[in-house]
Amino acid sequence: TQLLEQSPQFLSIQEGENLTVYCNSSSVFSSLQWYRQEPGEGPVLLVTVVTGGEVKKLKRLTFQFGDARKDSSLHITAAQPGDTGLYLCAGLTGNQFYFGTGTSLTVIP
Amino acid sequence: DAGITQSPRHKVTETGTPVTLRCHQTENHRYMYWYRQDPGHGLRLIHYSYGVKDTDKGEVSDGYSVSRSKTEDFLLTLESATSSQTSVYFCAINARDGPYEQYFGPGTRLTVT
Numbered sequence: 001t002q003l004l005e006q007s008p009q010f011l012s013i014q015e016g017e018n019l020t021v022y023c024n025s026s027s028v029f030s031s032l033q034w035y036r037q038e039p040g041e042g043p044v045l046l047v048t049v050v051t052g053g054e055v056k057k058l059k060r061l062t063f064q065f066g067d068a069r070k071d072s073s074l075h076i077t078a079a080q081p082g083d084t085g086l087y088l089c090a091g092l093t094g095n096q097f098y099f100g101t102g103t104s105l106t107v108i109p
Numbered sequence: 110d111a112g113i114t115q116s117p118r119h120k121v122t123e124t125g126t127p128v129t130l131r132c133h134q135t136e137n138h139r140y141m142y143w144y145r146q147d148p149g150h151g152l153r154l155i156h157y158s159y160g161v162k163d164t165d166k167g168e169v170s171d172g173y174s175v176s177r178s179k180t181e182d183f184l185l186t187l188e189s190a191t192s193s194q195t196s197v198y199f200c201a202i203n204a205r206d207g208p209y210e211q212y213f214g215p216g217t218r219l220t221v222t
Contacts, residue, residue: 033210033211035213040216041216042199042201042213042214042215042216043152043199043213044213045210045211045212048210088151088152090211092209095140095157095159095165096154096157096167096168097154097211098168099144099151099152099153100151101149101150101151102151
């Protein structure tokens with residue numbers, strides 16, 4: 001069961017460009033997290049959003065939780081090579097987290 | 110550093126053999142999780158624990174069992190490994206006393222031949 005769909009699956013952009021990654025579901029989540037994962041390592045938590053319509057900013061990253069708490073987006077401004085990695089969203093329902101399949105981002109210098 | 114270690118980090122085993130993976134935390138958190146990560150599937154929950162001797166099944170629990178006899182250790186056992194269980198296994202703990210944000214260990218790469 002894949003409750004969360006992420007798009008795009010792969011993204012390759014030039015340094016300095018902006019991008020948006022989407023995380024969509026037909027299910028409602030009590031909270032939603034975004035993680036970044038680098039090869040050979042575990043995912044690292046970037047942010048948690050809890051309230052419908054919530055927007056959080058982390059330097060050049062902006063995270064938004066949909067009003068109905070079913071979807072989320074991650075926007076990166078002026079991408080840098082250090083942003084390269086696999087971005088994962090995860091929704092919490094009950095005691096379980098459900099992860100999206102991930103967006104693999106490559107930022108070319 | 111969330112104080113999570115996994116052992117072993119890499120293992121190759123043969124089909125039909127039992128395998129146990131260990132997750133150890135130094136944070137004294139209640140919730141611990143085992144996930145597997147496969148291409149095209151993302152991370153999928155195998156089992157989780159919400160306290161000593163309190164465990165529950167996740168999305169892909171068939172073929173796996175877990176045990177938690179101490180707060181700091183959560184063991185994942187493959188009773189009879191199959192090739193379909195070749196994967197990268199991650200342990201995670203919660204940042205707070207509840208099923209909220211998670212912090213992940215470094216992972217164990219398991220190959221079943």
